[in-house]
Amino acid sequence: MKILVVGGAGTIGRRLVPALRGHEVITAGRTSGDVHVDLAEPSTIEAMYQQVGAVDAVVSIAAHGALDSFHTLTTDALHENMRAKFYGQVALVLIGQHHCADQASFTLTSGVFADHAWPGVTGGGVISGALHSFVLSAAVELPRGMRINVVSPTMVGDSMAAFSSVFPGMRPVPMAELVDHYLACVAGSDTGRIIRAYGEEAFGTTSRVR
Numbered sequence: 507m508k509i510l511v512v513g514g515a516g517t518i519g520r521r522l523v524p525a526l527r528g529h530e531v532i533t534a535g536r537t538s539g540d541v542h543v544d545l546a547e548p549s550t551i552e553a554m555y556q557q558v559g560a561v562d563a564v565v566s567i568a569a570h571g572a573l574d575s576f577h578t579l580t581t582d583a584l585h586e587n588m589r590a591k592f593y594g595q596v597a598l599v600l601i602g603q604h605h606c607a608d609q610a611s612f613t614l615t616s617g618v619f620a621d622h623a624w625p626g627v628t629g630g631g632v633i634s635g636a637l638h639s640f641v642l643s644a645a646v647e648l649p650r651g652m653r654i655n656v657v658s659p660t661m662v663g664d665s666m667a668a669f670s671s672v673f674p675g676m677r678p679v680p681m682a683e684l685v686d687h688y689l690a691c692v693a694g695s696d697t698g699r700i701i702r703a704y705g706e707e708a709f710g711t712t713s714r715v716r
Contacts, residue, residue, distance in 0.1 A: 507529045507530070507562040507563055507692070508529070508530045508532070508559075508560070508561045508562050508563075508607075509526055509529050509530065509531050509532070509561060509562065509563040509564075509565065509692065510532050510533075510534060510554075510558055510561045510563070510564045510565070511523055511526070511531060511532070511533050511534070511565045511567070512533075512534045512535070512543060512545070512564065512565065512566045512567065512568045512598065513534075513535060513566065513567040513568025513569070514531070514533030514534065514535065514538075514539055514567075515533060515535050515538040515539055516535075516567060516568065517662060518567040518615075518659075518662060518681075518684065518685075518688075519533065519567050521681050521684075521685050522565070522567065522685050522688050522689075525685050525689060526689070526692070532558050532561070534554055534558075534568075535568065536568075541554050541557050541558060542554075544590075544594075545566075545568055545569050545589075545590040545591075545593075545594025545595065545597070545598070546589040546590040546593075546594055548593075548594075548597045548601065551594070551597050551598060551601050551602075552601055555601060555602060555604075555605035555606075556605070559605075560605060560606055560607040560610075561605075561606055561607060561610060562606070562607050562609075562610050562611070563610060563611045563612075563613070563692045564598060564599075564602055564606065564610070564611070564612045564613070565613045565688060565691075565692065566595050566598055566612075566613065566614050566615055567615050567688075568590070568594075569590035569591040569594055569595065570591060571587055571588075571591045571617070571627070571629050571630040571633050571634075572587050572629060573626045573627060573630075573672070574587065574626060574627070574628055574629050575626065576625075576626075576628050579628055579629070583629075584628070584629050584632065587629035587633065588629070588632070588633055588636075591633045591637075592633045592636050592637060595614045595615070595637060596637075596640055598612065598614075599612050599614075599640075599644055599648075599654060603648060603649060603652060606652065608650045608651055608652075609650065609651040609652065609653070610650075610652050610653075611652065611653040611654065611655070611691065611692060611697075612644075612648075612652070612653070612654040612655075613654075613655050613656070613657060613688055613691040613692060614637055614641060614654070614655075614656040614657070615656065615657055615658075615659070616633070616634035616635075616637040616638060616656050616657070616658040616700075617630055617633075617634040617658055617659060617660075618634075618658060618659065618660040618661075618676075618702075618704055619631040619634055620634035620635040620637075620638055620658060621658075621702065621704075622704075624673065624676075626672075634658060637656055638656060638658070638700050641654050641655065641656045641698060641699075641700065642698055642700075644698075645697045645698030646698070648697075653695070653696070653697035654697055654698065655691045655696060655697060655698070655699040655700075655701065656699075656700055656701065657684070657687050657688055657691065657701045657703055658700055658701060658702050658703060658704075659679050659684055659703040659704070660676060660677065660678060660679050660703065660704045661673055661676050661677075661678045661679070662678060662679055662681060662684055663678045663679065663680045663681040663684070677704075679703045679704060683703065684703050687701045687703050
């Protein structure tokens with residue numbers, strides 16, 4: 507398969523790209539990768555697809571929602587927070603449906619705050635919840651046998667040093683487990699799935715798929 511990984515140089519991408527051995531993998535990022543793209547700028551998404559040609563799978567692991575303070579949060583700040591993580595990933599699908607191969611798959615990335623509230627991440631919760639709804643809708647309307655799923659991780663294992671003090675008590679999802687979820691989305695036949703990769707006993711639950 508010809509697979510486009512948006513955010514291939516990031517924390518998850520550095521583990522996922524080597525696991526896609528045997529496929530033709532193209533990485534994309536704002537300043538790194540085989541091609542450049544800025545998810546906050548739809549014109550660069552169109553240009554990226556024009557450059558890489560038809561692909562069989564698109565995996566998006568690029569953008570992150572910013573932390574916020576509810577007491578000072580404004581709708582303008584929320585909209586700005588959504589530009590790359592929500593609208594950018596949505597644009598990957600809306601634009602990509604016209605460029606990707608028949609039966610191509612899209613795998614997006616949301617996050618745990620869609621299901622578990624946490625101080626300082628109102629934007630993150632809104633973005634992830636909206637992505638879940640978009641995936642459910644897109645799954646019934648994508649043309650030419652295309653599929654779409656979303657992986658919703660908690661704190662990832664390789665980010666513990668950077669974020670454990672920001673989210674104390676949150677259990678990470680092991681990187682090997684997380685990578686397996688992305689691989690299953692690319693290689694499988696499911697569509698419209700929300701894969702909640704919340705780690706063993708994170709928040710008193712186990713990883714589950716809905």
